[in-house]
Amino acid sequence: MSSNKVVAKDAILEDVLPLTQAAYLPGRAYDEMIAPGGAVRPHYELLQDRIASLGAEELGERQRTLERSFLLQGITFTVYGADSATERIIPTDLFPRIIPAQEWAKIEAGLTQRLMALNAFLADIYGDQKILMDGVVPRELVLGAPSYRRDMQHLYVPHGAYANVCGSDLIRNEAGEFVVLEDNLRVPSGVSYMLANRDASRRTFPGVFRQANVRPVERYPDLLLATLKSMADWRSDPQVVVLTPGVYNSAYYEHAYLARLMGAPLVEGRDLVMHDNRVFMRTTSGLRRVDVIYRRVDDDFIDPLTFRRDSSLGAAGLFNAYRAGNVVMCNAPGAGVADDKAVYAYVPDIIRYYLGEEAILSNVETFLCREPSQLSYVLANLENLVVKAVGASGGYGMLVGPHASAGEREAFAEALKADPENYIAQPVIQLSTAPCLVDGRIEPRHVDLRPFILSGEKVVVTPGALTRVALRRGSLVVNSSQGGGSKDTWVLTEEGKA
Amino acid sequence: MMLARVADSLYWIGRYIERAEHVSRLSAVMLNATLDSTQGAVQTGRIGLAALGEPDSGRANQTYEAAHDLALDRTDSGSVVVSLARARENARQVRDQISTETWERLNLLYLRTTGVGVETAFDDDPPGFLNEIIADLHLFKGAADTTLSHGEGWRFLLLGVHIERAQLIARLLEVCFSTGKTPAVSEPIALMSVLRMACALEPYLRVYTADINPRYILEFLLFDEDFPRSIRFCTARLQDLLSQLVRDAGASRSDALRLAGRLDARLKYADIEEVEATGAGALLAAVAAECASIHEAIYETFVAYPLELSLPA
Numbered sequence: 001m002s003s004n005k006v007v008a009k010d011a012i013l014e015d016v017l018p019l020t021q022a023a024y025l026p027g028r029a030y031d032e033m034i035a036p037g038g039a040v041r042p043h044y045e046l047l048q049d050r051i052a053s054l055g056a057e058e059l060g061e062r063q064r065t066l067e068r069s070f071l072l073q074g075i076t077f078t079v080y081g082a083d084s085a086t087e088r089i090i091p092t093d094l095f096p097r098i099i100p101a102q103e104w105a106k107i108e109a110g111l112t113q114r115l116m117a118l119n120a121f122l123a124d125i126y127g128d129q130k131i132l133m134d135g136v137v138p139r140e141l142v143l144g145a146p147s148y149r150r151d152m153q154h155l156y157v158p159h160g161a162y163a164n165v166c167g168s169d170l171i172r173n174e175a176g177e178f179v180v181l182e183d184n185l186r187v188p189s190g191v192s193y194m195l196a197n198r199d200a201s202r203r204t205f206p207g208v209f210r211q212a213n214v215r216p217v218e219r220y221p222d223l224l225l226a227t228l229k230s231m232a233d234w235r236s237d238p239q240v241v242v243l244t245p246g247v248y249n250s251a252y253y254e255h256a257y258l259a260r261l262m263g264a265p266l267v268e269g270r271d272l273v274m275h276d277n278r279v280f281m282r283t284t285s286g287l288r289r290v291d292v293i294y295r296r297v298d299d300d301f302i303d304p305l306t307f308r309r310d311s312s313l314g315a316a317g318l319f320n321a322y323r324a325g326n327v328v329m330c331n332a333p334g335a336g337v338a339d340d341k342a343v344y345a346y347v348p349d350i351i352r353y354y355l356g357e358e359a360i361l362s363n364v365e366t367f368l369c370r371e372p373s374q375l376s377y378v379l380a381n382l383e384n385l386v387v388k389a390v391g392a393s394g395g396y397g398m399l400v401g402p403h404a405s406a407g408e409r410e411a412f413a414e415a416l417k418a419d420p421e422n423y424i425a426q427p428v429i430q431l432s433t434a435p436c437l438v439d440g441r442i443e444p445r446h447v448d449l450r451p452f453i454l455s456g457e458k459v460v461v462t463p464g465a466l467t468r469v470a471l472r473r474g475s476l477v478v479n480s481s482q483g484g485g486s487k488d489t490w491v492l493t494e495e496g497k498a
Numbered sequence: 499m500m501l502a503r504v505a506d507s508l509y510w511i512g513r514y515i516e517r518a519e520h521v522s523r524l525s526a527v528m529l530n531a532t533l534d535s536t537q538g539a540v541q542t543g544r545i546g547l548a549a550l551g552e553p554d555s556g557r558a559n560q561t562y563e564a565a566h567d568l569a570l571d572r573t574d575s576g577s578v579v580v581s582l583a584r585a586r587e588n589a590r591q592v593r594d595q596i597s598t599e600t601w602e603r604l605n606l607l608y609l610r611t612t613g614v615g616v617e618t619a620f621d622d623d624p625p626g627f628l629n630e631i632i633a634d635l636h637l638f639k640g641a642a643d644t645t646l647s648h649g650e651g652w653r654f655l656l657l658g659v660h661i662e663r664a665q666l667i668a669r670l671l672e673v674c675f676s677t678g679k680t681p682a683v684s685e686p687i688a689l690m691s692v693l694r695m696a697c698a699l700e701p702y703l704r705v706y707t708a709d710i711n712p713r714y715i716l717e718f719l720l721f722d723e724d725f726p727r728s729i730r731f732c733t734a735r736l737q738d739l740l741s742q743l744v745r746d747a748g749a750s751r752s753d754a755l756r757l758a759g760r761l762d763a764r765l766k767y768a769d770i771e772e773v774e775a776t777g778a779g780a781l782l783a784a785v786a787a788e789c790a791s792i793h794e795a796i797y798e799t800f801v802a803y804p805l806e807l808s809l810p811a
């Protein structure tokens with residue numbers, strides 16, 4: 001079909017998206033499918049054609065098939081009631097989000113650059129601290145961060161790879177440019193949903209998928225295994241395990257999924273035994289040595305002897321074994337200091353400092369309330385800003401200026417003045433929108449993008465991502481804890497066009 | 499080599515699915531029997547309830563209520579729904595060790611027996627509902643058989659199935675045939691129900707023809723070498739599985755294997771005349787007690803072994 005199919009706004013209902021009662025009208029946000037003026041973007045044409053030809057009933061049917069398959073596979077979280085437990089699936093949308101090759105090339109280069117710089121930063125912070133001596137990043141900001149681990153100072157980390165698995169949150173702003181909203185170097189999750197969504201979208205739109213030349217994501221588990229093994233280079237065939245907090249953790253499905261696809265045992269803290277600063281797992285034929293632990297347990301809970309004493313999720317003595325160099329933990333404890341919300345503001349400087357390059361992917365403009373001049377700007381413009389507590393995540397300790405009442409803003413301003421070091425502020429950004437099937441209609445919903453980057457001996461960006469969706473109309477919050485869903489992400493090869 | 503916790507979970511999956519199947523089958527047989535209002539029907543109800551641990555047969559003529567609770571009562575730790583939920587909970591804990599096909603069969607069963615429409619589905623056709631669970635459990639076992647590696651994990655699963663089965667059949671026979679000189683069950687209809695409860699009617703007929711009497715039933719369910727629900731069949735499997743598992747683990751000796759071998763030999767070289775002379779009760783009680791000891795020994799050998807013995811020098 002022609003690539004410049006133009007649809008008048010009023011005709012969208014009839015010709016392009018027969019399912020919408022009110023036309024599919026993107027707001028002022030950038031829309032992934034429809035360009036301003038109403039034309040379907042070329043890389044969405046194949047998919048859009050198919051959607052139009054399937055019709056509402058068939059799409060609804062496919063959505064139900066998809067949900068049923070997620071339920072069967074156990075891609076669920078459990079809601080515990082008084083005397084019963086109900087399984088709910090993570091809401092998943094039928095339509096893939098499509099990213100053309102040249103856009104992806106920039107994302108890939110930008111993420112690679114960013115993770116290399118952040119790992120160099122971590123190696124420096126836990127080493128000679130040159131960047132602090134040179135005054136590029138304020139010393140107290142790093143050493144005072146709750147995620148900084150003094151215990152990590154001067155420990156050997158193979159390849160300088162502190163963050164082996166990184167999930168960065170990207171958003172596309174009103175101008176259509178991808179920017180980094182947040183780095184996640186602790187225990188990023190969501191990669192199993194990326195893989196499950198791919199499986200689902202391939203079955204939902206097999207023809208479009210085949211024609212579109214979508215880059216595969218299925219190699220993630222073996223690339224992850226290779227990354228983990230590369231961290232124990234003194235062993236010829238290191239024993240890798242996945243450490244999970246257990247079956248009640250909300251990401252348990254993912255832990256089991258990755259363990260299964262890597263062929264690595266899924267262990268809990270109670271399966272591990274420390275002896276002579278070495279780590280063993282309790283097997284049916286006695287104790288077996290463990291070399292690499294892909295831990296999906298937060299720093300605080302890894303080892304009650306070194307970190308939180310009340311934790312029963314990790315294993316006592318694990319950190320000593322790590323310090324002795326007898327086991328590798330991925331990601332390294334303390335890697336989270338590089339995704340601290342205040343350190344974030346310095347990432348462009350960090351990239352320049354270590355790599356001598358300008359950042360390929362920009363940051364969102366960030367005001368550090370610790371700086372008096374920036375604090376006064378923030379206080380004067382609270383109604384246009386999002387203010388976040390540095391140490392909090394998941395939407396807690398946050399003020400969304402435009403949606404808050406005058407009273408809430410006033411109360412927050414007091415908190416800000418009392419403890420400015422604990423806050424940053426960013427302008428409210430309209431995330432881009434993508435078409436979603438909502439109650440039988442196709443409507444734009446705000447989305448972000450979480451690609452996954454592996455770093456061991458080398459850095460690898462998986463050509464795909466988890467696209468998170470804010471399911472409520474107009475909402476900008478994509479966190480799954482706040483009612484967000486997800487959809488598959490198709491990264492096209494050069495010649496691809498969906 | 500596998501994690502001790504994983505072996506333990508696989509073993510319990512085996513036990514719970516076998517229990518769920520047995521309880522479903524007993525309930526279905528009871529419900530079918532009560533369609534007739536004969537003496538045999540009352541006896542069948544009494545046997546079924548006693549075999550499932552309700553010796554006061556006050557509910558023997560309320561089979562519908564009894565079957566409903568056995569299937570769906572979440573507060574009864576022996577009910578089908580609880581067994582399935584526990585099997586699935588264990589499967590979730592070892593999700594990385596079992597195939598997708600196997601997991602999905604079990605998950606489907608769990609979702610169906612805990613879903614919103616389950617009460618209506620049971621009320622519509624109680625025996626049909628129970629038979630469907632049994633058929634789904636067979637699909638689970640089939641999926642496991644054809645998609646899991648028949649290695650260590652598989653052996654722990656089967657170990658659970660056969661130890662549970664031996665105990666359940668022993669209990670059923672105890673209820674029917676161990677009380678004094680006159681067996682508790684004499685009525686032909688009830689005797690056929692006993693065979694149905696062990697899923698043994700058709701295989702029995704092929705061996706003994708339609709000559710249904712307590713002695714043959716006892717002989718068949720105790721000693722038959724080929725029928726998968728005879729106790730002898732189960733103990734032979736236990737011994738096989740344990741000798742392979744002990745070899746896999748590189749252990750030189752194990753109480754579990756010794757006990758299983760001894761129990762198997764006892765059944766192998768016993769005969770029905772001797773059992774009849776002394777009463778079946780003693781043998782059946784011994785089977786139950788030995789199975790309990792084997793269970794303990796499995797745990798000590800493979801799961802909760804003392805660490806001092808296995809630390810590297």
